[in-house]
Amino acid sequence: MLFSExxxxxxxxxxxxxxxxxxxxxxxxxxxxxxxxxxxGESMLTIPANLRNGNWPLITEDYTTPVRHHPxxxxxxxxxxxLKTLLLDPRINLFGLTDAGLEDVAPLFDPAKxxxxxxxxxxxxxxxxxxxxxxxxxxxxxxxxxKVQVVFDSHRGxxxxxxxxxxxLEYSSTDDKFRLLCHSxxxxxxxxxxxxxxxxxxxxxxxxxxxxxxxLTNETVMLEITNERNALERAMLQFSYLAKRTERIDxxxxxxxxxxRQEDETELLIKIISFGxxxxxxxxxxxxxxxxxxxxxxxxxxxx
Amino acid sequence: xxxxxxxxxxxxxxxxxxxxxxYGFKSxxxxxxASARVYDNEYRRVKGWLExxxxxxxxETGKKVFISIDSRTxxxxxxYIAFRTKSFTDWDIVLHFFLLDILSDGPATIQECQExxxxxxxxxxxxxxxxxxxxRNKLKEYEKMxxxxxxxxxxxxxxxxxxxxxxxxxxxxxxxFFSETAPLGVIGSYFPQKRGSAFEFKHQYFLGALxxxxxxxxxxxxxxxxxxxxxxxxxxxxxxxKHPVFPLRFYFSAQTGRQYVLGYHYAFRKPMFFRxxxxxRIKVLNADPQAEExxxxxxxxxxxxxxxxxxxxxxxxxxxxxxxxxxxxFIVERLRREKRHGSVEQVDGETWKFSADVFDPAEMLPxxxxxxxxxxKLECSDENVVKRFHDDLERMRLMYGxxx
Numbered sequence: 001m002l003f004s005e006x007x008x009x010x011x012x013x014x015x016x017x018x019x020x021x022x023x024x025x026x027x028x029x030x031x032x033x034x035x036x037x038x039x040x041g042e043s044m045l046t047i048p049a050n051l052r053n054g055n056w057p058l059i060t061e062d063y064t065t066p067v068r069h070h071p072x073x074x075x076x077x078x079x080x081x082x083l084k085t086l087l088l089d090p091r092i093n094l095f096g097l098t099d100a101g102l103e104d105v106a107p108l109f110d111p112a113k114x115x116x117x118x119x120x121x122x123x124x125x126x127x128x129x130x131x132x133x134x135x136x137x138x139x140x141x142x143x144x145x146x147k148v149q150v151v152f153d154s155h156r157g158x159x160x161x162x163x164x165x166x167x168x169l170e171y172s173s174t175d176d177k178f179r180l181l182c183h184s185x186x187x188x189x190x191x192x193x194x195x196x197x198x199x200x201x202x203x204x205x206x207x208x209x210x211x212x213x214x215x216l217t218n219e220t221v222m223l224e225i226t227n228e229r230n231a232l233e234r235a236m237l238q239f240s241y242l243a244k245r246t247e248r249i250d251x252x253x254x255x256x257x258x259x260x261r262q263e264d265e266t267e268l269l270i271k272i273i274s275f276g277x278x279x280x281x282x283x284x285x286x287x288x289x290x291x292x293x294x295x296x297x298x299x300x301x302x303x304x
Numbered sequence: 305x306x307x308x309x310x311x312x313x314x315x316x317x318x319x320x321x322x323x324x325x326x327y328g329f330k331s332x333x334x335x336x337x338a339s340a341r342v343y344d345n346e347y348r349r350v351k352g353w354l355e356x357x358x359x360x361x362x363x364e365t366g367k368k369v370f371i372s373i374d375s376r377t378x379x380x381x382x383x384y385i386a387f388r389t390k391s392f393t394d395w396d397i398v399l400h401f402f403l404l405d406i407l408s409d410g411p412a413t414i415q416e417c418q419e420x421x422x423x424x425x426x427x428x429x430x431x432x433x434x435x436x437x438x439x440r441n442k443l444k445e446y447e448k449m450x451x452x453x454x455x456x457x458x459x460x461x462x463x464x465x466x467x468x469x470x471x472x473x474x475x476x477x478x479x480x481f482f483s484e485t486a487p488l489g490v491i492g493s494y495f496p497q498k499r500g501s502a503f504e505f506k507h508q509y510f511l512g513a514l515x516x517x518x519x520x521x522x523x524x525x526x527x528x529x530x531x532x533x534x535x536x537x538x539x540x541x542x543x544x545x546k547h548p549v550f551p552l553r554f555y556f557s558a559q560t561g562r563q564y565v566l567g568y569h570y571a572f573r574k575p576m577f578f579r580x581x582x583x584x585r586i587k588v589l590n591a592d593p594q595a596e597e598x599x600x601x602x603x604x605x606x607x608x609x610x611x612x613x614x615x616x617x618x619x620x621x622x623x624x625x626x627x628x629x630x631x632x633x634f635i636v637e638r639l640r641r642e643k644r645h646g647s648v649e650q651v652d653g654e655t656w657k658f659s660a661d662v663f664d665p666a667e668m669l670p671x672x673x674x675x676x677x678x679x680x681k682l683e684c685s686d687e688n689v690v691k692r693f694h695d696d697l698e699r700m701r702l703m704y705g706x707x708x
Binding site: 003004008077085271274277 | 309359368390474477643
């Protein structure tokens with residue numbers, strides 16, 4: 001059963017409250033703090049009241065409990081089967097795991113029966129030993145705040161050796177690739193494809209407060225969608241990974257405002273142009289010009 | 305009934321969250337709600353769960369509610385929260401903590417549990433005692449979930465807590481990653497979450513998470529080689545339709561987030577695609593002894609698909625030649641990585657040819673358009689496809705201020 005109160009926010013909240021009560025440290029304020037931190041939007045109106053009014057006789061008036069142990073939360077069969085399924089995914093090699101503790105359960109599904117039909121076919125080599133070792137080292141560096149020396153080949157074939165301050169590993173499902181998000185020595189944001197890194201080693205630790213994750217700055221583009229051939233729904237889904245707002249102009253025309261990162265402009269342009277005449281860039285004109293330019297080039301091609 | 309932020313059934317909220325997330329320009333009157341109060345309650349719930357991601361604006365037709373999320377700023381899918389809102393009875397929550405506490409001391413029978421609840425747990429309160437049947441049902445439910453196990457001793461069942469799976473610490477990172485990238489990732493989100501994540505995600509489509517119950521049921525049918533009856537809501541016909549199918553594969557899009565199941569249709573006697581977000585209900589049918597026969601159909605069927613359209617089940621040939629200058633290696637790389645079942649070959653120093661044999665070349669038009677600016681030749685055995693391409697290109701020229 002996927003949708004069960006066992007996994008719910010209320011059970012988690014009350015478990016935390018009981019843990020405090022078992023430890024003898026529960027107070028009225030502590031209950032509010034836990035519910036505020038772990039509860040859903042309106043849990044503050046229900047959880048403390050149900051504990052107080054005896055609907056859930058778990059906490060006494062003096063904030064003790066008849067419960068004697070910190071509430072256990074055993075892993076369910078569903079969770080174990082999901083973990084077992086992951087062991088069939090090639091990317092699991094990156095984490096060095098075995099089926100220890102999962103020998104007696106069956107996977108939920110066979111990942112080979114899921115076809116990612118538009119995923120690019122030049123994804124990273126998740127079975128390559130060298131790649132796996134470098135991935136693990138970089139993951140360790142991100143988690144433990146260590147500087148790293150990386151040696152990599154740029155896409156133009158230039159050999160580089162940098163000391164970088166890593167802050168995240170980024171994965172793209174479309175590309176099926178990992179990238180290292182980091183600061184270079186010159187304090188510039190860098191994105192390095194893991195597949196291009198040929199060597200890396202851990203260096204000293206750094207204080208993450210000295211190297212905060214950079215603030216994101218977004219660009220804005222306004223699109224006009226003509227709802228023919230189901231373009232509206234297709235655009236809504238295609239761009240749903242971006243912050244957006246859509247308004248209806250008339251029965252057939254919609255205006256969508258998208259926020260994107262400058263570095264993703266070409267990728268976004270390609271997605272917009274794929275809708276043909278059904279999605280038009282209204283603003284800014286600099287973005288519209290990029291599409292205009294491609295159309296003009298197309299008409300200059302000796303095209304048949 | 306008084307409002308509660310918890311829900312009994314996921315189906316209604318699944319539909320509302322999808323509407324707020326995908327569309328976000330509909331007023332309350334445009335929702336197919338039983339009443340304005342139903343809309344207001346669902347909106348209030350989603351607003352409470354997704355604070356910071358849900359917004360609204362007014363225009364002349366009323367208030368419009370929308371969900372807007374920049375997926376690159378998040379390490380966890382915020383829509384998973386909807387799965388943590390199942391309602392329960394007072395006895396559900398009380399027995400949950402009492403029974404797991406009793407079994408933490410060691411194995412016990414139902415009667416022993418009942419006695420201890422009355423004596424040790426409810427004594428300080430002015431509360432009713434649960435009957436034996438209520439306790440039995442809860443233990444049975446937890447046994448089915450794998451939380452407790454039972455052994456028979458004489459005429460009694462003795463219950464104990466399941467052994468905790470001894471998971472390696474490295475599972476933490478794997479769960480963090482696969483919760484966001486693997487099908488049914490919501491199950492990963494049920495493990496304790498640590499603060500902060502080493503991972504970020506690009507091209508992340510959150511919406512598919514809402515179809516996890518449908519996906520799980522179909523996985524079960526697939527694993528047990530059972531047929532299934534899908535109840536689909538047809539947006540075109542605006543009504544529910546039933547389709548009996550044998551599920552063969554799932555087809556997921558990494559570029560749009562759309563999720564489909566491919567099933568052999570018992571009535572139409574051919575493979576057909578169904579979008580998971582359109583499936584309202586699933587009825588599990590019997591195991592099908594012809595499973596292997598349907599399976600044999602799949603490889604030949606798959607190799608002529610571009611996406612998820614079968615067209616008229618006739619294979620059409622399509623060829624496109626593009627220009628790629630000496631410094632434009634990325635164009636060739638794009639063709640190679642995005643060709644799917646097609647092939648790529650070099651025609652001359654600066655011209656590359658992509659060709660494919662597919663059921664529905666019209667489905668390729670969006671991808672072909674991404675090469676606008678450098679296409680030097682386009683041919684297809686379905687002339688309508690080439691005509692559509694040229695007509696659309698002309699419309700684009702006029703749209704962006706070009707001259708006829």
